[in-house]
Amino acid sequence: MVTINDNYLKLKAGYLFPEIARRVNAFVESNPDASIIKLGIGDVTEPLPEACREAMVKAIEEMGDRATFKGYGPEQGYAWLREKIAAQDFQARGCDIDPSEIFVSDGSKCDCGNILDILGKGNTIAVTDPVYPVYVDTNVMAGHTGDADDSGKYGGLVYLPISADNDFTAKIPTEKVDIIYLCFPNNPTGAVASKEALQAWVDYARANGSLILFDAAYEAFISDPNVPHSIYEIEGARDCAIEFRSFSKNAGFTGTRCALTVVPKTLKGKASDGSDVALWGLWNRRQSTKFNGVSYVVQRGAEAVYSEAGQAQTKALISFYMENAKIICDRLSEAGLKVYGGVNAPYVWVKTPDGMSSWDFFDKLLSLANVVGTPGSGFGAAGEGYFRISAFNSRANVNEAMDRITKNLKV
Ligand code: MLT
Secondary structure, eight states, rough: OOOOOGGGGOOOOSSSHHHHHHHHHHHHHHHHOOEEEEEOOOOOOOOOHHHHHHHHHHHHHHSSSSSTOOOOOOOOOOOOHHHHHIIIIIITOOOOGGGGGGGSSHHHHHHHHGGGGGSSOOOOOOEEEEEHHHHHHHHTTTTSSOOOOOSSBBBTEEEOOOOOTTTTOOOOOOOOOSSSESSSSOTTTTOOOOOHHHHHHHHHHHHHHEEEEETTGGGGGGTTTTSSGGGGSSSSGGEEEEEESSTTTTTTTTTTTTTTEEEOOOOOEEOOSSOEEHHHHHHHHHHHHHOOOOOHHHHHHHHHSHHHHHHHHHHHHHHHHHHHHHHHHHHHTTTTTEEEEOOOSSEEEEEOOGGOHHHHEEEEEEEOOOOEEGGGGGGGGTTTTTEEEEEEHHHHHHHHHHHHHHHHHHO
């Protein structure tokens, strides 16, 4: 019989969001009249910007005409899209990123996992705790960890706790780690990192030959002008960091699928013979072999984000969700809950009342208010006692959810 990848058996039963969906479905089955409001998974609800839709309709028409029809595109993404990304997302912020260093893809989640294809097996890997579960689970799948302990921590990973005590900014490890996952604005805590904090990480990475995997999927939600949007705003980052970005949250592409990964050509790793090898070439090879690129139509839609109309429309979308975040923060604070995040990120990180566990709070909100959030412990042991509320929903649902929560919660 065929053998399997045993590493999968080390994983906790289900990925966090499907597990939440399973529990919600079970609740709905026994409470068919409940009207559930979902503020759990960070999935967008508002329609695609008009500029993106128009561009995609036009692209579909081009696909219907022999003269303008497109077959396979470049695996790395069309140059016209990569040029706009380089100019507007990076060069406009003083980042020295060339279009050839950008790889357009179908998602940051996929890229965060796929990047492990080009990295060695013996690396020491650091993640924050709590953390976006994909960073951990993909390393488990790749056989980079031992088993999980009772608290869900995997052997072999270095966990860097983040909490209100350290402003949700992990302390630089005292030991040497080879790979560090950083996510700012942070999922799940909604925290951001200052330029100084990121400079300390880049300095550490350069001193130790480490690689920073920087997830900037939520950069568009930053409102504070002093907060960096890209790791490449930090001096030296080209030599130690890969950055992941996405159109999912800023332009509502969660169902449309488009993202990008930046791999600077100056970034190197060590081969087992001790030689230095550019990661760009390896990622390019990986993508050209295992990926055929994002569809022409979707790339045209993503390109429209950079048009004048697209910029105005995506800004309006972001403001809409951030107004939701403000409502959530204000209403829960008024109700006596301690809240974090929600200012430069679409996630509000709530301390559960009376020392309640994250899953107990989840059950309480689900049964009393019919509102779904995400238990903090699902993001790691140090997330226990917290709860994440996503600002991605309609205004009416956010208002209704806050009415129901505050009515049912006596803090
Ligand atoms: C989340 O809720 O954490 C995000 O939606 C996950 C993702 O973007 O994959």
